[in-house]
Structure formats: C-alpha cells, structure tokens
Amino acid sequence: MKEYKDYQLKANNTFGIPAKCDSFIEYAGCEELKVLYDRKVFDGQWMSVGCGANLLFCGDYHGVIIHSVARNVEVVEENDRDLLVRVEAGCVLDDFIAYAVSMDWGGVENLSAIPCSIGAAPVQNVGAYGVEAKDVVESVLVFDTRDGSICSFTNEECAFGYRNSMFKSNPQYVVLSVNFRLSKASSRQLRLDYGNLRSALPAPISPEDKDALRVIRETVCRIRHEKLPDPAVIGSAGSFFKNPVVDRSVVDRLLSEYPKMPFYEMGTGCKVPAGWLIEQAGWKGRNLGPAGVYEKQALVLVNLGGATGDDVWRLAQSIVNSVKEKFGVEISPEVIKIPS
Ligand SMILES: Cc1cc2nc3c(=O)[nH]c(=O)nc-3n(C[C@H](O)[C@H](O)[C@H](O)COP(=O)(O)OP(=O)(O)OC[C@H]3O[C@@H](n4cnc5c(N)ncnc54)[C@H](O)[C@@H]3O)c2cc1C
Structure with missing residues (x-):
C-alpha cells in the first residue's frame, strides 16, 4: 500500500484539471482495504477513483481518495x-x-x-x-x-x-x-x-x-x-451530458418545429440525443474562456488548456440553460462533480 499526502490529482482525471486531495492511497486488494477499515479511514470523507474519466474536480477534495492497483x-x-x-x-x-x-x-x-x-x-x-x-x-x-x-x-x-x-x-x-x-x-x-x-x-x-x-x-x-478527443492531448470526460428521456408528447411538440430531430422510442418515453440539442442551440465548437465544446461532437466538453473545474461547470450550466430555453428540455450531466 502507498499513501501520498496533499496529492495533486491533475494526472488522475482525464479533464487534466488541477485539484488536490488530503491523501491518495493506492491499495492492492481487500486485505489492504481491511487495514484502512481498521484505521477508520472510512469513518471520514473518502471516495474511490479509477481512471478519473467521469469526474470534474471543482476544487480540492478534503478527504481520502482510494485507488485500486489490483490488476489480476x-x-x-x-x-x-x-x-x-x-x-x-x-x-x-x-x-x-x-x-x-x-x-x-x-x-x-x-x-x-x-x-x-x-x-x-x-x-x-x-x-x-x-x-x-x-x-x-x-x-x-x-x-x-x-x-x-x-x-x-x-x-x-x-x-x-x-x-x-x-x-x-x-x-x-x-x-x-x-x-x-x-x-x-x-x-x-x-x-x-x-x-x-x-x-x-x-x-x-x-x-x-x-x-x-x-x-x-x-x-x-x-x-x-x-x-472523440484523446485525453492525453485534449482533456475531457467523454460525453458530459446524458441523453434526456422525454414523453412522446414532448417529441411531437418538438417534431412540429424541428422535423429532422432524431429520437429513439424507449419503453417509458423517447430518448433525444443531447448532442443534437446542444448543436442546434449553437454550442458546437464554441467556448467560454478555457472551457469549450468539442468541434467534432457537441456532447463533449473539453479543457482547451488551463481550465478549472469551475470554468467547465460554468460552460455546462450555460448549455443546460440555453437548451432548456430553446427546446423546453432539461439535460443533466453524466459527469460527477466534486464536490457535488
Ligand atoms: C474520451 C472519453 C470517452 C468516453 N467514452 C465513454 C463511452 O463510450 N461510454 C461510457 O459509458 N463512458 C464513456 N466515458 C466516460 C468514462 O469512461 C466512464 O464513465 C468510466 O466508467 C469511468 O471509469 P473510471 O475508472 O475513470 O471511473 P472514475 O471516473 O474514476 O469514477 C467514476 C465513478 O465510479 C466510482 N468508482 C471508481 N472505482 C470504483 C471502485 N473500485 N469501487 C466503487 N466505485 C468506484 C467513483 O467513485 C465514481 O463514482 C468516456 C470518457 C472519456 C474521457
């Protein structure tokens, strides 16, 4: 087991955003988790992080991050x-x-x-x-x-x-x-x-x-x-938003104005591609400071260089608001914001 104090997480999230955690622990399996349990690590603030490919750090994490290095x-x-x-x-x-x-x-x-x-x-x-x-x-x-x-x-x-x-x-x-x-x-x-x-x-x-x-x-x-952008070159977390699932009546309303809108019937409603909504709202390829919308895929938000988590979150909120205003549809992030 290895423990790093005041650890920099920039290389542990695919957005490449700088943020620190109080402690970062690499463990090799359940025996070592048992040691952490006995040390009462799980009584405090803690979380698991894998590749950090779905996380947006909007500030430092005041707690312990545990990371498995067991690969058998x-x-x-x-x-x-x-x-x-x-x-x-x-x-x-x-x-x-x-x-x-x-x-x-x-x-x-x-x-x-x-x-x-x-x-x-x-x-x-x-x-x-x-x-x-x-x-x-x-x-x-x-x-x-x-x-x-x-x-x-x-x-x-x-x-x-x-x-x-x-x-x-x-x-x-x-x-x-x-x-x-x-x-x-x-x-x-x-x-x-x-x-x-x-x-x-x-x-x-x-x-x-x-x-x-x-x-x-x-x-x-x-x-x-x-x-898709290669995280080693352009920071992102892949699709930033989930595809919204809406009632058929909402799809019918939207189709009357946007007859080419793609959608997929599901048991409980219809799934509309969030990327299409974002693109139609004019966001593809645009940026707010160092946070941008990927030019090849509007569902992907990218770190254009030097972005903070707050920069990306601000962009995400602006997109949510303009999609809501234009289509009356609420899109929500797939990415996990930390702290929430
Ligand atoms: C370029 C790019 C493309 C992507 N394409 C796709 C795609 O096609 N499809 C797709 O589904 N996703 C995609 N994603 C998103 C991402 O790959 C997934 O969400 C993936 O599951 C994240 O894995 P991770 O190990 O990085 O998890 P993390 O981001 O580190 O963590 C994600 C969640 O899992 C929890 N977690 C991590 N490890 C453990 C553990 N051992 N035990 C319990 N909880 C744990 C964390 O606490 C957190 O809640 C893409 C991301 C990028 C950057």
Whole structure:
C-alpha cells in the first residue's frame, strides 16, 4: 500500500484539471482495504477513483481518495461455449479487452477504448456500440466499508440502468473484482447494428471468422479515435451530458418545429440525443474562456488548456440553460462533480 499526502490529482482525471486531495492511497486488494477499515479511514470523507474519466474536480477534495492497483485476470470457470473471467478493480478496461480479444473471448470488444477501470465499469454501467457492462457482468465482488465485510452481487442485484447501477447510490461498496461471462467461438454473437459500426468494418464479417473480434476492436478504436478527443492531448470526460428521456408528447411538440430531430422510442418515453440539442442551440465548437465544446461532437466538453473545474461547470450550466430555453428540455450531466 502507498499513501501520498496533499496529492495533486491533475494526472488522475482525464479533464487534466488541477485539484488536490488530503491523501491518495493506492491499495492492492481487500486485505489492504481491511487495514484502512481498521484505521477508520472510512469513518471520514473518502471516495474511490479509477481512471478519473467521469469526474470534474471543482476544487480540492478534503478527504481520502482510494485507488485500486489490483490488476489480476483469472479464468474461474470454463466450458465449450463460454467462460467466467474474474478481473480485479484496478485493471484498465481496455487492457482487459485487448487481452480478451487476443484470447478470442467475445463479449467486450465493442467497449474498446473507453477510458475506464474495471472497478468503475459496473458502477457506471459503461456502454458503447450497443453493448453495456450489464450484458457481460455476471457478478461483482465488493468490500463493504460499513463493517469491513465482503459480499457479492448478482447482475440482477446490481440494478443496472442507463449509465447507472445501485452502486451509484451506495458508495459504501468498493468494487474489488468483476466476473465477466464471455463467449467462445461456438456460441459467439456479434453486435454490429449500432451506429455506423457495421458500415465502418473494412469487409463484412461473421461470427465464424477467426479474427472477427480483432476486426471489431480495431474498427471501434478507429471510429472513436476519429470522433472523440484523446485525453492525453485534449482533456475531457467523454460525453458530459446524458441523453434526456422525454414523453412522446414532448417529441411531437418538438417534431412540429424541428422535423429532422432524431429520437429513439424507449419503453417509458423517447430518448433525444443531447448532442443534437446542444448543436442546434449553437454550442458546437464554441467556448467560454478555457472551457469549450468539442468541434467534432457537441456532447463533449473539453479543457482547451488551463481550465478549472469551475470554468467547465460554468460552460455546462450555460448549455443546460440555453437548451432548456430553446427546446423546453432539461439535460443533466453524466459527469460527477466534486464536490457535488
Ligand atoms: C474520451 C472519453 C470517452 C468516453 N467514452 C465513454 C463511452 O463510450 N461510454 C461510457 O459509458 N463512458 C464513456 N466515458 C466516460 C468514462 O469512461 C466512464 O464513465 C468510466 O466508467 C469511468 O471509469 P473510471 O475508472 O475513470 O471511473 P472514475 O471516473 O474514476 O469514477 C467514476 C465513478 O465510479 C466510482 N468508482 C471508481 N472505482 C470504483 C471502485 N473500485 N469501487 C466503487 N466505485 C468506484 C467513483 O467513485 C465514481 O463514482 C468516456 C470518457 C472519456 C474521457
């Protein structure tokens, strides 16, 4: 275990925003969390941070940040059709996906290149190109900081939703590892019907193709590289806002004025792309000081250089207000503001 006092978090959030925490602790698994529990660390202010790819620090964090460096990957069950793989929380999701693809284990390839730790994947129900963590997570092992116990939650108990899970409202659980159910070639199903994935493939592929997973991974990486900023170059947290879900009556009202507005029917209403609303409100490529709206994707707010969390938050609030004024629709951040 390593502990750093008065720690600078600039390299631990993909916005690249400077902020400090009182203490930053790297731990290697549940034994070390137990030590922190005995030290009463969890009685004070604390939080888990993975890659910091969904966080906006609007000031220093007056508490302890814990960060897993446990990265083990282990096959715990295997048969002719599929396998169960246990991955520890500190592993980078994309490193695991690269490994899974190299082993010809299917299921996670569409999630390639999302900046994310394994620990945060079920918390956020991370998703892209028609696949979400909920489709591949079988169970999640956690450390309960209230009493120092360890327990496991099934997929159903995780109560996954759109970028949501029960972990979001239960921050007392620290994810230790995630069990993923992955498929072998004999039971493989490819998911290619989301967005432009199928048409972006270099050639048509089928589940029997030996290199199908590799081709999907490379295609997803290429598309993402073309449309999203690389956090190593331009700071961002990916999509800043969630896509709002509104009543059909709201969609009908908007369609009468904006007949080309895209929307997707869902069980409980209609999802409208927040990026479209923001672009129509005239924000794409604009900036307020050092915080800007990415020129290739209006859903992404970027640090143009030297931005503070407050600069980004001010821009976000201006966007929320102008979308509300123009369309009467409330958009809300996907990014977690700290302090809230
Ligand atoms: C360029 C870019 C592109 C992106 N594209 C996508 C995308 O396509 N799809 C998508 O879903 N997201 C996307 N995101 C957002 C981000 O990748 C996800 O939200 C991801 O899940 C964040 O993972 P993280 O490890 O950085 O979590 P953090 O930002 O560090 O933390 C997020 C939340 O998880 C909690 N947490 C972290 N580790 C643990 C743990 N071990 N136990 C319990 N709680 C924990 C934190 O407390 C916090 O509440 C993108 C971000 C960027 C920068």
